[in-house]
Amino acid sequence: MPEVAHTAEHARLREITNDHSSWRRWGPYLSERSWGTVREDYSSDGNAWGYFPHDWARSKTYRWGEDGLAGICDRYQILCFALAFWNERDPILKERLFGLVPVEGNHGEDVKEYYFYLDSTPTHSYMKWLYKYPQREYPYSWLVEENRKRGGQGPEFELLDTGIFDDDRYFDVFVEYAKASPEDIVIRVTVENRGPDDAPIHLLPHLWFRNTWVWGEEPKTEPILREGDDGPGYISLVADDRTAEPLRNLPFEYRLGARHLYAEAGGQPLFTYNENNAERLYGTRSRRPYVKDAFHRHVIHGEDCVNAEGLGTKACLHYRHVVPGHGRLTLRMRLTPERPERPLADVDAVVDRRKAEADEFYAAIQPAGATADEKLVQRQAFAGMLWSKQIYLFDVNDWLEGDNPKAPPAASRRRIRNIHWRHLNSMRVLSMPDKWEYPWFAAWDLAFHCSPLAIVDPEFAKEQLWLLLFEQFQHPSGQIAAYEWEFSDLNPPVQAWAVWRIYNMDRIRSGKADRVFLEKCFHKLLINFAWWVNKVDRDGNNVFEG
Numbered sequence: 001m002p003e004v005a006h007t008a009e010h011a012r013l014r015e016i017t018n019d020h021s022s023w024r025r026w027g028p029y030l031s032e033r034s035w036g037t038v039r040e041d042y043s044s045d046g047n048a049w050g051y052f053p054h055d056w057a058r059s060k061t062y063r064w065g066e067d068g069l070a071g072i073c074d075r076y077q078i079l080c081f082a083l084a085f086w087n088e089r090d091p092i093l094k095e096r097l098f099g100l101v102p103v104e105g106n107h108g109e110d111v112k113e114y115y116f117y118l119d120s121t122p123t124h125s126y127m128k129w130l131y132k133y134p135q136r137e138y139p140y141s142w143l144v145e146e147n148r149k150r151g152g153q154g155p156e157f158e159l160l161d162t163g164i165f166d167d168d169r170y171f172d173v174f175v176e177y178a179k180a181s182p183e184d185i186v187i188r189v190t191v192e193n194r195g196p197d198d199a200p201i202h203l204l205p206h207l208w209f210r211n212t213w214v215w216g217e218e219p220k221t222e223p224i225l226r227e228g229d230d231g232p233g234y235i236s237l238v239a240d241d242r243t244a245e246p247l248r249n250l251p252f253e254y255r256l257g258a259r260h261l262y263a264e265a266g267g268q269p270l271f272t273y274n275e276n277n278a279e280r281l282y283g284t285r286s287r288r289p290y291v292k293d294a295f296h297r298h299v300i301h302g303e304d305c306v307n308a309e310g311l312g313t314k315a316c317l318h319y320r321h322v323v324p325g326h327g328r329l330t331l332r333m334r335l336t337p338e339r340p341e342r343p344l345a346d347v348d349a350v351v352d353r354r355k356a357e358a359d360e361f362y363a364a365i366q367p368a369g370a371t372a373d374e375k376l377v378q379r380q381a382f383a384g385m386l387w388s389k390q391i392y393l394f395d396v397n398d399w400l401e402g403d404n405p406k407a408p409p410a411a412s413r414r415r416i417r418n419i420h421w422r423h424l425n426s427m428r429v430l431s432m433p434d435k436w437e438y439p440w441f442a443a444w445d446l447a448f449h450c451s452p453l454a455i456v457d458p459e460f461a462k463e464q465l466w467l468l469l470f471e472q473f474q475h476p477s478g479q480i481a482a483y484e485w486e487f488s489d490l491n492p493p494v495q496a497w498a499v500w501r502i503y504n505m506d507r508i509r510s511g512k513a514d515r516v517f518l519e520k521c522f523h524k525l526l527i528n529f530a531w532w533v534n535k536v537d538r539d540g541n542n543v544f545e546g
Contacts, residue, residue, distance in 0.1 A: 023124070028071065030077070036101060044409075058092060068095065069095065069097065073391065078210065083205055088202070091300070105147050106156060114159065123179070127383075135199045136169060167196065174189070176190075198324050198327075203321070204318050207316070211275065211313070213245070223241040223313060241256050259337055262336070276291060291305075390430060400422065447497070454506060490535075
C-alpha cells in the first residue's frame with residue numbers, strides 16, 4: 001500500500017494554493033436544479049416554486065446559476081458543459097432532472113430520476129456518473145397527477161412504478177471525466193443498451209456560457225461560441241470569453257480565454273443564445289431570434305430555430321445512434337485551452353491512468369481491515385460528497401433591489417425573506433445537501449459534511465467551515481446564515497463542534513496543528529455565541545433557561 005503523502009492524487013492536493021487555480025478550477029460545480037429556487041424567485045409573494053417551474057427551465061434564462069446533467073464548469077461558472085439526451089419518444093430533451101415540487105408530492109422536493117455518483121477524487125482528476133435513461137416516453141404528467149391524487153397519504157408513486165423500465169428497456173449512460181492537466185479535461189461517454197432490441201438515442205453534449213450580460217439597464221458585451229477546426233476523426237467548438245466584460249465583485253480580472261471542445265466526428269454543431277424565449281414565456285418579442293430552448297424545438301419538432309451562421313452563447317453537438325440490443329457505444333471528447341494535433345488520441349489512456357490513480361488514492365486512505373464491500377460503499381459515499389459541490393452565486397442586495405433600477409421587482413419582496421442579509425454575497429463553491437432536492441447551502445448540513453470531507457480533502461473542509469464565518473456570510477450580529485429560504489432561521493449551533501473535530505482530524509492525520517484555522521474560527525464563533533446568549537424565547541428564557 002502506498003503511503004498517503006506519496007500518491008499522485010495527494011501530490012495534486014498539495015499543488016492547490018487557492019480555490020480558483022490549479023486542480024480546483026474545474027469541477028462538478030454545476031447545479032442539478034436552478035428552477036424553483038429562492039435565488040431565481042422575483043415574485044411579489046415569495047412563491048419560488050410557482051414563479052419558475054420546471055416547464056419554464058428550458059426556455060427561461062437563469063440569473064444566479066445554471067443546471068444540467070453530469071455537468072461541470074469553471075470556478076466562477078463562466079463556461080458550462082453538460083449532457084442532454086433524447087430517445088425519440090419524450091416531448092422534450094432530457095436536459096435536466098425532473099421531480100416534484102412540495103405541493104405535488106408527499107414530502108417536499110422529490111426528484112423522480114435514477115442517477116448515481118460512482119466515483120470522484122477530491123481534485124476531480126477522475127469522476128464517474130451514471131444515469132438510467134428509459135427508452136419509453138418519460139411520464140411527466142402521470143407522475144405529477146398520481147402523486148397529487150394521493151394527497152401526501154400512503155407511499156409515493158415512483159418512476160419505477162410506471163413500468164417504464166420493464167423488460168430492461170433503458171440505457172445506462174456512464175459519463176467519465178479525467179483531467180490530463182488542471183485545464184485539460186477529457187470526457188468519455190459510454191451508452192449501454194440494457195434492453196433486448198435495437199433502440200435510438202440522441203446524444204447532445206452542451207457547451208454554453210452563463211448569461212452575465214443581459215442584467216441591468218443596458219446589455220453588456222457577451223462571449224462567443226463558434227465552430228472550430230475539424231480534423232481526422234474529430235469536430236470542434238470554440239468558446240471565447242475575451243470579448244465579454246469581466247465579472248464584477250472580484251478583486252482581479254478573471255477570464256478563461258479560448259476553450260476548445262473536441263469530439264468525435266459525426267455530430268452536427270448547433271448554435272443558439274442563452275436568452276429567454278420571451279414569446280413562449282410572456283407572449284412578447286424575444287431579444288434574439290435564437291433562444292435558450294432552440295435545441296428542443298429543432299431536434300424534436302424540426303423547427304428552423306438555430307443560428308445557421310454558427311455563432312451563439314449556447315452550442316451543442318448533435319449525435320444520433322441506434323444502439324443494438326445489449327450493445328454499447330462510446331463518445332470521446334476533450335475540453336481544453338490547447339490545440340493538439342490529435343486531440344482524442346489519448347482520451348482512453350488519460351481516463352484509465354486517472355482511474356488507476358483514484359484506486360491508489362483510496363487504497364491509501366481506507367481502513368486496512370475493511371472488506372471490499374465496505375470500501376466500495378465508503379468510496380461511493382465519498383463520490384456523492386465530492387459530486388455535490390456547487391458554485392453558489394447569490395448577491396442578496398442585488399436580488400432584493402433588482403438589476404435594472406428602471407424596472408425594479410415588487411416592493412413587497414422586501415417584507416418576505418432575507419431583508420436583513422444584504423451583506424451576503426457568495427461566489428463560492430460550497431457543499432450542497434443535495435444538488436437537486438436542496439441546491440443551496442444549509443449551515444448545519446454543511447458543518448456535518450465537513451467531517452467526511454476532511455478525510456479526503458482536509459483543506460477544503462476547513463475552507464468550507466470558515467466560509468460560514470466569513471464576513472460576506474456571517475451576520476454582523478454574529479448569527480450564522482441558515483439557508484436561502486430564510487437566512488434568519490435558527491439552525492442547531494453545531495459549527496463549533498465541527499471546527500474542533502476537523503481541527504483534530506487534521507492534526508492527527510498530518511501531525512501538525514493548524515492553530516491559525518482554529519484561532520480565526522474561534523474569534524468568529526465567540527461572536528456567534530454572544531448572539532445565541534442574547535436570544536430569548538416567547539417567555540423571555542435565554543438558551544440556558546429554555
